[in-house]
Amino acid sequence: MSFYPLTFSQIFSDLLSNHIDIGLAAISITELRQETFLFSLPYLASSGQFVTATSSSISSLAGLHEKRVGSVEGTLFKALVQERFKNLVQIVEYPTLTEVFQALSNGKVDAVITDEAAAKYWVATNSTMFKLVGNGIPVGVGYGIMVNKSKGELIEKINKALLEMETDGAYLKIYNRYFSKFSNEQ
Incomplete structure (x- = not known):
C-alpha cells in the first residue's frame, strides 16, 4: 500500500484516471459527487x-x-x-x-x-x-471514502471494514483520540 500527498482537487482527477485507488480526506458525500464516484458509508458528520x-x-x-x-x-x-x-x-x-x-x-x-x-x-x-x-x-450527508465507479468490490471491502471497526470498538477509540475535542457536540 502506498500513500500519495495530493491537493484536494487532485484527488478527484487522479481517481478518475485510476492513478490512485482510494480518495481519503474530508470528502463530503453529495448527490453530485455520487454521480461520478462511489462512496463508503459516512464515517463522520460533515x-x-x-x-x-x-x-x-x-x-x-x-x-x-x-x-x-x-x-x-x-x-x-x-x-x-x-x-x-x-x-x-x-x-x-x-x-x-x-x-x-x-x-x-x-x-x-x-x-x-x-x-x-x-x-x-x-x-x-x-x-x-x-x-x-x-x-x-x-454539508452533504457526511464524510466518506471515495473510489472510482469501476471499483464496486473495493468499496464493499471498505464498508465491511468500517462496520467491523464500529462493532469491535476501534472506530470509537479512533474518534475519541482524534476527533472528540473538535466534534460538533461542543
Missing part, C-alpha cells in the same frame, strides 16, 4: 465552519458581507458560500488549507471557510490568532 482572525470585528455570519473568504480549491465550500451569500462575498481559493490560513494571517482574506473539525483544530491550536464565526453549516 459541516463547514467560518474562521477569522481574533483581531477581526467579524463576530457573526452577517459580518461576512462584502468580505473576502478563503477556501481550499475543489471543495464544496465555494458553492456553499455563493449559495448562502450570493454575490455579497468574494471567494479566494488556495491549493491547501495551510495556504488559506496563511492568507488569513497575512490579511489577504478576511475569513476562512473549511470543514468544522479542521476549523476547530486550527482555533484550538492557535487561539490567540483565530476565532470561530457562527455555528457549523451542514
Whole structure:
C-alpha cells in the first residue's frame, strides 16, 4: 500500500484516471459527487465552519458581507458560500488549507471557510490568532471514502471494514483520540 500527498482537487482527477485507488480526506458525500464516484458509508458528520482572525470585528455570519473568504480549491465550500451569500462575498481559493490560513494571517482574506473539525483544530491550536464565526453549516450527508465507479468490490471491502471497526470498538477509540475535542457536540 502506498500513500500519495495530493491537493484536494487532485484527488478527484487522479481517481478518475485510476492513478490512485482510494480518495481519503474530508470528502463530503453529495448527490453530485455520487454521480461520478462511489462512496463508503459516512464515517463522520460533515459541516463547514467560518474562521477569522481574533483581531477581526467579524463576530457573526452577517459580518461576512462584502468580505473576502478563503477556501481550499475543489471543495464544496465555494458553492456553499455563493449559495448562502450570493454575490455579497468574494471567494479566494488556495491549493491547501495551510495556504488559506496563511492568507488569513497575512490579511489577504478576511475569513476562512473549511470543514468544522479542521476549523476547530486550527482555533484550538492557535487561539490567540483565530476565532470561530457562527455555528457549523451542514454539508452533504457526511464524510466518506471515495473510489472510482469501476471499483464496486473495493468499496464493499471498505464498508465491511468500517462496520467491523464500529462493532469491535476501534472506530470509537479512533474518534475519541482524534476527533472528540473538535466534534460538533461542543
